[in-house]
Amino acid sequence: MGRNRKTLLRKFHQARWDEQIIFEMSVPGERGILVPQAEEAVTAEVGDGISAIPESLRRKKPAALPEVGQMRVLRHFMRLSQETMGADVTIDIGEGTCTMKYSPKVQEHLAARHPGITELHPMQDPRTLQGILEMYYQVEQFLKEVSGMDFFSLQPSSGSQGVYANASIVRAYHEARGDRNRTEVITTIFSHPVDAAAPGTAGYKVITLMPGENGYPDLGALKAALSERTAGIFITNPEDTGIYNSNIDEYVKAAHAVGALCSYDQANANGLLGIARARETGFDLCHFNIHKTFSAPHGSFGPGMGAIGVTAELEKFLPAPRVKFNGKRYYLDYDYPDSIGRVRLFLGNAPLALKAYAWIMQHGADGLREAAEVSVLNNNYLEKKVREIPGVVVKYAEGKRRLEQVRYSWEKLMEDTGVGTDAVEKRMADYGVQHYFQSHHPHVVPEPFTLEPCESYSKDDIDEFAAILRQISKEAYENPELVNNAPYNLPIHNIWMPAIVEEEKIATTWRMYKKLKGIE
């Protein structure tokens, strides 16, 4: 039958398997896999092996894991995968701030199946890791071009750990200067929560600036917050609203004027590749999310990779070891006495470095710029369509262009129909697209939703996505209950209260649940 040509809507129903919890599938005696047994000659030499374990440390009773044959285990997890909507099966424009970019399969096949990476030990002699080290080295060179920064480390396991590493570098920098009175970090409310939480974890008091008329704080507000106590500012630009702060260099100058460092959260860098860089705006540190801007998949919430970049002055504080090249060979340089130390075991997430490397190599300078330009064009195109939908409001910066994403609001829809963003979000998936991301907390924009089409989605995808939003708006005006009682076409029905805070209702494991419910 195909998608409706006029409305662009399609009939959709996600797999619903009423799938048991794996423990419910257990049949005593079944095996999912057999494991290697020691040879007779080995047993003859050392006996059963486990007698060597001191009595008090021997496991007395086998772990009560389920006993399930292999095909049933496979089928179970296959079904769970079918009850999941990854970007490989849906139009994932809805995850604004996350850049749900297409991750080319050729990269995945290389990273996940090539023994030249899957079967590498991180402590092998570096002479046997030349391919990986070369990849790390090259990705660093590429990121230097993208950002204008002088040095990079790929050790952090995610953007947030990158922000944490940068907060550690800010601390190390001030400490090295004997400046121990800098106890505060300033961020903005539309920067990711980690820009507050990671400096907080690093021991800083956090000051959060609220938006002015343009969607970002007034320069005056920043100046009022800056003082000799300020260690650094941690901000995004464009912020999660998609609004670019045109005076960002003035903000950086003001922070520098009081001796603070400036750390640029570049999770929203996708629209800027080859167009604007941390260097020109004067930042001292920055980070990129390799699993967003550089195409590694999000993997059900990781693994990720955060690349951190710094100016030459801060190089000595970067996490060690660093990947170096002596003209002949790549090697690991541990000789960084001023380094913040480590934030991650080994070399970080090597397969993600591979994916970034391959993606950048497939695009080159012009291709990266094309990705940025098209992501911004796609976003402006989507914005035009979404603004035409009844009930949608866009706050701040009226008449100005946004870059790679927009934070929208259903405030008007809520006023008109009683249907808010929670309900629309759930209804989205009934039409076969990912739910959308609303906003980080607190919800400064009422009834928010944040869309980022990036460069991976076609005009046709964007049209379909906008058509779905338009349809749900129509439904809200005609029959709000229909939207409020969604979802209908998903593996499960609605959950009244997804936040579980009542102690007596908490079951974080199957055995706790069985106990709670009195199940045998």
Next chain:
Amino acid sequence: MKDRKIVYPYIPNSVGEIKEQMLKEVGAQEVMELYAEIPEHLRFKGRMKMPEPILDECSIRRHVDGLLRKNANCCDHLNFLGAGCAQHYVPAVCDEINGRGEFLTAYSSIFWADHGKWQAWFEYVSLMAELLDMDYLSLPTYDGAQAAATSLRMARGINGRTEVLLPASMHPQIQAVVRNYLKGVPDPALKIGLIDYDRTSGLLDLEDLRAKISDRTAAVLIENPSYFGIIEAQAEEIGRIARERGAEFIVYADPISLGVLAPPAHYGATIACGDLHPLGIHMQCGGGQSGFIATGFDMDHAMQFKDIVVGIQETVEDGEYGFGVVFPHKLSYFTREEGNEFTGTNTGLWAITAAVYLSLMGPKGMEEIGRTIMQRSQYAAKKLGEIDGVRVLFSASFFKEFVVNFDETGRKVEKINRKLLKAGVFGGLDLSKDFPALGQSALYCVTEIMTKDDIDHLVEAVKKAVK
């Protein structure tokens, strides 16, 4: 053909006509008009210096394959390196599920649309709960080192004390991460004390522990097995000493050992942590790490978790399972700097993979794999110890890893390992830099995948290398 406009396969709207249509729709002549908010002086004027692109898939595959072939891998070499990243067998089903596009490309979608992902996460926690005999775990952290660091900060959050005690034999990289994470603890700072170990047995020095523990001690953390592979026979006593002084007892455990070793909770641990990596995840040059933290369910501990905790609950439909987030207000997503540390993209895919692994293994699989590892590693230690001048350093029993000393051969580990490499063997990790007191020693790791022939091959190669 040089001026041909490229249509990038991953950028569908790089097609010229489509772009024209869209520009018209948004009221712009050219794309750069959309960048009006970036003032001229903040724009990058040059062209990024990058290699010419490799545009077609066939060629990029060949190019990357060429790079990966520059590495010597653990399929074409016999590998005896461990130190927190051991070479275990990865069942094919783990790879199959791990590679499913839905899981691979899912992100933060929640309970309704990503029901399967949440169920897999819940099952991960439930399976780990059986292995650990503890009921409260979050989604995994970045790696075991982060799990150890966060566990220590949790202890501080629980009792507000100002010192932690770690083994002097601790994994140097884990200790480095811990030091970094503890530096951020605000006034008063959290001090780190190191507990010595017995040079003969390798076990922790209890006298030193008793001398150093005080009412200021927030936590005593041990690795079990230790970095040297030692099974800490005094673990119960260490736990008692810690708890009697009101400190948390944190045990960093190897999950693949728990089919044969008692779970930390059974000998008094209040917090267990470690790395999921042995549970069905490839080494990936260290990319397969993923940390777990577990406690019993009580409010003191539950309120300290920094990452998402999954709870099972009903939906509006009778009898239907759904999932939710337990105590979301403890996460920085909701309360920014007021949250417990920071939350972000973690290692959700590895949680699902570990769930598949534990489901396949079942109770018998975990028990048998533990036994095989015990037997094969003991066999390797015995045979290596029989070589002239080579001895296994510590007398206590071990799991998977053990320290081999080469002092009496007069050879340096570095040299021996180079010779082994020529024989196709990655020898044990050189400990001489991090632990100079151990002389020329190496940490050898033997898992279930090394056959008797493999071990015999190693022994012959070492014999030649030390001559």
